[in-house]
């Protein structure tokens with residue numbers, strides 16, 4: 001009996017260590033950001049204000065830096081979308097896979113990320129060398145500490161998933177490929193719809209997009225508690241070391257209250273951050289950083 005509880009304790013300790021983030025990567029917003037890819041119409045959302053976008057981004061960084069050190073790389077003017085660093089890499093522990101991004105205009109973003117990861121002493125693999133046609137955006141990959149969920153999307157294909165499988169097969173956790181169920185749902189990446197708070201809790205939107213993604217992930221069967229929110233943007237939260245939650249600020253009181261409640265239950269700090277300028281370019285909160293567990 002004692003052996004069993006010690007082994008459960010060890011497992012929990014090991015899992016909680018794996019959730020501890022030691023450093024974050026991010027990148028400044030380039031002056032070319034107004035040309036970033038977007039599904040939003042300018043008329044509906046208004047033109048991009050670079051000063052406002054930069055202010056929002058620096059507040060985001062400030063909140064991250066209250067919890068962990070964050071490296072902020074210089075802007076890449078030739079790559080308007082390069083602030084969305086999440087898409088350049090998938091990292092689990094000390095192992096990282098540099099992606100071949102799904103959108104051709106974004107593929108040069110990865111080189112400087114690769115350099116930093118090597119400098120940090122990570123074991124770095126490169127999808128561009130491992131597969132001719134593999135594509136993947138990091139926004140489609142969600143590592144909860146128990147599973148690596150990979151969403152097939154317009155940016156991530158089967159060949160890309162195969163490279164992820166080969167790269168991360170050494171980790172203990174299951175790699176779950178989530179079929180493309182979000183088409184037409186106004187959702188770019190898997191993590192535009194779902195994100196995790198810790199290794200047992202997932203946020204997902206109410207309604208049919210959320211239903212389809214959760215079913216495809218078999219989230220409940222895999223033991224996740226799912227918190228459904230009316231506001232899809234609020235479902236993309238950055239969870240730092242199981243102790244703080246950064247959430248997109250929004251006018252949806254129900255989402256806000258539910259998130260505050262869950263954060264209180266889990267004894268986590270919660271911060272609401274306005275990233276409305278980044279959202280005009282389909283960016284959410286997780287896209288602007290890569291949290292590493294070195």
Ligand code: CIR
Nearest residue numbers: 037084086139281282283287
């Ligand atoms: C794009 O379309 O690639 C960018 N405008 C937005 C990328 C957002 N990244 C993410 O959700 N991981």
